[in-house]
Amino acid sequence: MARARNPNRDIAKKMWLDSDKTMPLVEIASKLNCKPSQIRKWKSEDNWSDNSNSNVTNQKERYYSMKGNGNAKNNKGGAAPKGNQNARTHGLYSKYLPDDTIDIISMMDQQEPADLIWGQIQIQYAAIIRAQKIMWVENSEDETKVQTQAGFGDSGSDKYEYQFAWDKQANFLNAQSRAMSTLSGLIKQFIAIADEQDERKAKLNQIIASTDNIQARTALIKGAEKDTTLLNKLLDVAKGGNGDLE
DSSP, X not given: OOOXXXXXXXXXXXXXXHTTTOSXXXXXXXXXXXXXXXXXXXXXXXXXXXXXXXXXXXXHHHHHHHTTOOTTTTOOOOOOOTTOOHHHHHHHHHHHSOHHHHHHHHHXXXXXXXXXXXXXXXXXXXXXXXXXXXXXXXXXXXXXXXXXXXXXXXXXXXXXXXXXXXXXXXXXXXXXXXHHHHHHHHHHHHHHHSXXXXXXXXXXXXXXXXXXXXXXXXXXXXXXXXXXXXXXXXXXXXXXXXXXXX
């Protein structure tokens, strides 16, 4: 027996069309107690953007499908508070930005500044850790040969670019230094605006400890005494300082 069509499928499309195609999909999902991914799937499969009538049941069918449906119970249409500019803003976004981008912006509306900065800290920290494997230089003989041009015919010749170990290592260290500085700045911002009871402040100690390990490995690569300047600055910021140890 065929599976019955989910009545929310047509309700979701009607909500989107009634909003002049500006209502974020995450907002529709919230009102219907569905996952945003499900709404996006319906939007794609039913071609919401094509026309207002395709893949939508007639009015009589819609009436019976909605009858007894409690998913949108007590929902008065999701009107925004007086003075709220969400409709105007999202209407502007919908003209130029992809749906996925609009969904992300809508989710950001529900986050505090500290949450946004914490997300950036996690992304930056993950990028630093991931770079250790991608940009690792094995030894002084670790060279990379990259073809930059292919020759054609008898007179043509291929061209190659060589990346020597010291060049790759220097680029790695410079990139890592910039990434560490960015991470330090994000941590400083988070400490400044986060609530004193925010449990994420304790997690910063783990990030700082891992940063120390990365610096130790960098020192071994350079064959020099470990430079703990950045670590000390991070610790100072975590304790409420400004990171300026001079």
